[in-house]
Each structure stands twice: as C-alpha cells, then as structure tokens.
Amino acid sequence: MARPLIAEIDLDALRHNYRLACECAPESRSVAVIKADAYGHGAVACARALEDIAPAFAVACIEEAVTLREGGITAPIVLLEGIFTADELALVDELGLWMAVHSDWQVEALLAHRPARPIPVWVKVDSGMHRLGFSPERVEAVWQRLSAAAEHARDLHLMSHFATADLEDIGYFERQMARLDSLAQRLGAPLCLANSPATLARPEAHGAWNRPGVMLYGSDPLERPNAVTLRFAPVMTLRSAIIAVRELPAGEPVGYGGRWLTPRPSRIGVVACGYGDGYDRHARDGTPVLVAGKRTAIAGKISMDMLTVDITDIPEADIGSEVVLWGRAANGLVLPVDEVARHCDTISYTLLTGVLPRVPRRYHGQS
Structure with a gap:
C-alpha cells in the first residue's frame, strides 16, 4: 500500500490554458x-x-x-x-x-x-x-x-x-x-x-x-477575474484520503495547541498531507477542502505529515474517502488553488511550487 497523497497533473488542461493565452493575444507569440x-x-x-x-x-x-x-x-x-x-x-x-x-x-x-x-x-x-x-x-x-x-x-x-x-x-x-x-x-x-x-x-x-x-497552470493572477480566467482548467490536483476518523464531543481541542475546538459533537477526518509535503502550515481554520466531493474545511493546525478536517456534515466520509486539497474532485467539483492560497495569506505560486518531491506526480492526458 502506498501513501495516498499524490499531485495529479492534467496535461490536457495545461494545453487548454496555453491556448487561452494565445487566444488573448493572437498577434503575439507566446x-x-x-x-x-x-x-x-x-x-x-x-x-x-x-x-x-x-x-x-x-x-x-x-x-x-x-x-x-x-x-x-x-x-x-x-x-x-x-x-x-x-x-x-x-x-x-x-x-x-x-x-x-x-x-x-x-x-x-x-x-x-x-x-x-x-x-x-x-x-x-x-x-x-x-x-x-x-x-x-x-x-x-x-x-x-x-x-x-x-x-x-x-x-x-x-x-x-x-x-x-x-x-x-x-x-x-x-x-x-x-x-x-x-x-x-x-x-x-x-x-x-x-x-x-x-x-x-x-x-x-x-x-x-x-x-x-x-x-x-490554471491559476488566476488578476485582482478580479475576467471572462478568460473563468475558463481556466486546473492542472494540478493535490489529492489524498482520510486515514483515520475521530468522534469527539463538543468542546474538544484538535491538533497542536488546541487552536480549534469542536463546536458540537463532531467527526474529524485525519488526512495524509502536511507541511512536510509542502501544504502551507499557515492554513487557517476554515481553509476549504473537498472530502468525498463535498466542501468542508481544515480544523486545527497543519502537522508535518497530517492535517485534520471537519467531516461532521459529510456522514458518508470515512477511511479511504477522497480528499482534494486543491484541484478537481472525482465528481468534477473544483477547488481553486487561488482560494486555498487566500486562506493561507499567500498566493497560488507558493502553494504550487512548494509541493515537495516526496509527493509523487501522476500525469495524464497529452504527453
């Protein structure tokens, strides 16, 4: 069994985004x-x-x-x-x-x-x-x-x-x-x-x-999106899985320092991904993630090899459920890397370039 964290790279999306750049400036070479x-x-x-x-x-x-x-x-x-x-x-x-x-x-x-x-x-x-x-x-x-x-x-x-x-x-x-x-x-x-x-x-x-x-690479660099950026396709999907589930009563601390307290009886999913993989340790509570194709959020500080998410409202989520840190989920829902970056007080460039070598890249599409 391999650790479930991978960076999936969609080369067809890369080509699509390059063509958008050419479409923006048909008289230029890109x-x-x-x-x-x-x-x-x-x-x-x-x-x-x-x-x-x-x-x-x-x-x-x-x-x-x-x-x-x-x-x-x-x-x-x-x-x-x-x-x-x-x-x-x-x-x-x-x-x-x-x-x-x-x-x-x-x-x-x-x-x-x-x-x-x-x-x-x-x-x-x-x-x-x-x-x-x-x-x-x-x-x-x-x-x-x-x-x-x-x-x-x-x-x-x-x-x-x-x-x-x-x-x-x-x-x-x-x-x-x-x-x-x-x-x-x-x-x-x-x-x-x-x-x-x-x-x-x-x-x-x-x-x-x-x-x-x-x-x-599908990241919108503009202060306000325009008609072209809305057509971007995400190239990297940082994908992992839940490796453990904790059932906790209200008022329990989660993670280092106990920064996040369960506001109600909660289910917490432990995900194989952390700052040792390049995920930003500055991610705030509430940073979005996709679990089983549904939006939820980070709950607690990021650890070196793991992070924790609130899956209380996703009853079908369990050990092995897909977790998308950014990119496209199996059901097609997209979590933009730019949105994650804003919750980390950074920009998409740092998240994308920060994914470390121990995270395998898996390529599909044009090669």
Whole structure:
C-alpha cells in the first residue's frame, strides 16, 4: 500500500490554458514559462506536452535549461535572468539558448565571447519594477552596441516586467507602458512585455512575444477575474484520503495547541498531507477542502505529515474517502488553488511550487 497523497497533473488542461493565452493575444507569440520546475508541475513533462504548440519556453537559469535539453526538448529556451557567470556562455552557445541581458557585465561577457552562431538576445529594461534591467536612459546605448555586434547577438528584443498589471488600478502600469512605448518607437524594437496578468487584461502590452506563466497552470493572477480566467482548467490536483476518523464531543481541542475546538459533537477526518509535503502550515481554520466531493474545511493546525478536517456534515466520509486539497474532485467539483492560497495569506505560486518531491506526480492526458 502506498501513501495516498499524490499531485495529479492534467496535461490536457495545461494545453487548454496555453491556448487561452494565445487566444488573448493572437498577434503575439507566446513563450511558455516553465521555470521553477513548471511551477511545481514538472518541467520536462509539461514541455513535452506543449512542444507541438508552443514556439519557445522560458526558464530562470541555465540549470533549468539543461534539464529540458537532457529531457529531449529541442525548442528555443529563453534564460529570463540571463547568465550568472561568464563561463555559462559556452553552454548557452552549445545548447542553442536565447538569453536576457540586464547588466553591463553580461553585455561585456557576451561581446568578449566568440559564439559558434550569434545568440538571440532580449535586452531587459527597468521600466519601474526596480529589480533587473537597464534604466530607460541607458537602454539605447546598450541596444546600439549589441545591434552593431552581429557576430555575437541577433534577434534583439526589448523586454520588461510589470509590477501592477494584475491590479484594477492601472495608473502605475500605464506609466511603465508609456516608457516602453517611447523606447520601442525610438529604437524600432520588437517587444516582450506581457506576463500572465498583462496577457489576460492589458492588450496594449501584447508584443512580438508574451510570457504567460502561472495562468498556464490554471491559476488566476488578476485582482478580479475576467471572462478568460473563468475558463481556466486546473492542472494540478493535490489529492489524498482520510486515514483515520475521530468522534469527539463538543468542546474538544484538535491538533497542536488546541487552536480549534469542536463546536458540537463532531467527526474529524485525519488526512495524509502536511507541511512536510509542502501544504502551507499557515492554513487557517476554515481553509476549504473537498472530502468525498463535498466542501468542508481544515480544523486545527497543519502537522508535518497530517492535517485534520471537519467531516461532521459529510456522514458518508470515512477511511479511504477522497480528499482534494486543491484541484478537481472525482465528481468534477473544483477547488481553486487561488482560494486555498487566500486562506493561507499567500498566493497560488507558493502553494504550487512548494509541493515537495516526496509527493509523487501522476500525469495524464497529452504527453
């Protein structure tokens, strides 16, 4: 008998969500962002599922690109943070990668390197996020330098990242967009700007390339859902089962610290899943779960290997009953990962990427 906790990955849902990204921006090409092991879903499996419809993939670092190449992925791969040391350029060259440049030292390293073929380069602009990128005042000089180095760099694009594209208040987004539009017009540069929120809700940011990420996995990044996000399909279902049932009178504490007290005579289900699997220990009492295809809630603090749920109003629930921590239950009911994240005072990204290796991934659909 195996422990019942699994992360079930629906590759058909992944393809569906990618097509939604393309539908949002039919004049753009959409690079599928599969950094952080495809947001916890398995980068190689997800890339294989998308490789016939996605023209390129994006990762954070060269180690992630190597994993994809070793997994047989031949499509272009963009290094969103570029190189971290100059000696990585040999591998960029060997693997046929594309790369962002965001710092002077990266430009100098690229111009000192002698690639077998020119490397496609995306020049990152700090338009207001203030993490990586050249200031708008310096970009033109960098662009001209790289444009003149045809033996080193080719297919130059301007890229940037939005700080507030997910918000209904678009004031800061508009300021960033104005800076980027001005630069693009001066340089005649193709753009790669739109992350998931901008892909979904800011058509003025759609460029030659867009970079949909978390939306591919069925998570809604917007402050308020729109018509497209309502069509998302969950890709990961974190599924387990009840392994024990406790019958308790009213007023009994459950779990560490006795945080939750039974408000009435209660049935408590013990579930094989805990923070040692990546489920968020900050989940509050009342965090939703699905048991036997019905909604109920967490009751008590999350333990390392177990958590407890109130099944008083689900009399059919017993040992072996299905528990869905997020995703789709066997009866089709969906518990969005975004809803669970709100109860944990976090975002879906942390839940999805936080599912630990001891949780087996089980894939179905396109592969």
